[in-house]
Amino acid sequence: MSPQEQLTAALARIPYAAFLGVRAELKGDELTLVLPYSDHLVGNPLLPALHGGVVAALMELTAITQLAIASKSERFPKTIDVGFDYLRSGKPVDTYARARVVKIGRRIANVQAEAWQGQRHEPIAAMHGHFLVGDEERMASGE
């Protein structure tokens, strides 16, 4: 399987990714997750605007998947903490997200992500977070 096919297969195994309707595009080792607009993603029907939680979920999924690629891990890393900054209201159009693995340590990785719509340089939200990539006990037992 090509890396793109592996990625598509990995995402297809996550029920919540299908619930959102997320799909992945891989260029080299850089991942873009695409969230096509759908009515069930709306948080404010009057504007209308995407639910902030959905945009957050897209960025966290991107971060986790990019980290799995960067650490060449079969398992998805566990989230320790994530912070989301909202910069613009999410319009009822397709949304994209990319993540940058800032550092992978023995146990913890630091990742940043951004989500945008029309313009890459006008992000609608940003994320930074820490993820567990290794386990002290498991490493000690040589697993």
Next chain:
Amino acid sequence: MTEETHYGEGGDVFERVKTMMQWTPQGRALGLEVTKLEGNHVWGRVPYKAELVGDPETGVIAGGVITTFLDQLCGMATVLAMKEPAMVATIDIRIDYMRAAEPGRDVFAEAHCYKIGRNVAFVRAVAFEDSADNPIAHATSTFMVKATRKIGANLREKKT
């Protein structure tokens, strides 16, 4: 200390707040519910569903579900703390995970708007299955109050 609450009189307040929680299409899709109100505290629930699983190996619900749930519950706590209900918008939310949620079980949460000013509200929340003493996650968030914009604002082309 008794907190001032502004969400009106009468027994239908709880019903109105329950309806507000279902006002967002994403809230309806997840099945978010309000279960209890007390001052500027609000309790809610997100039911466990197979389609919301984030880790197929363990069956644990996705972090994004917890984020959406806590974000909306914190927003609800902000609305309840305002003198007159109006639109609010999340400025930021940070979530710390103490542990994974238990597979197969509904997740509950309590959100508390502990300070509200003219422009910004401060809200914290905790998610759990049985008790806040055994938390899944803690959230800290800030909200812009009175973030009301024109209906259909996001459908118009941006003026530059």
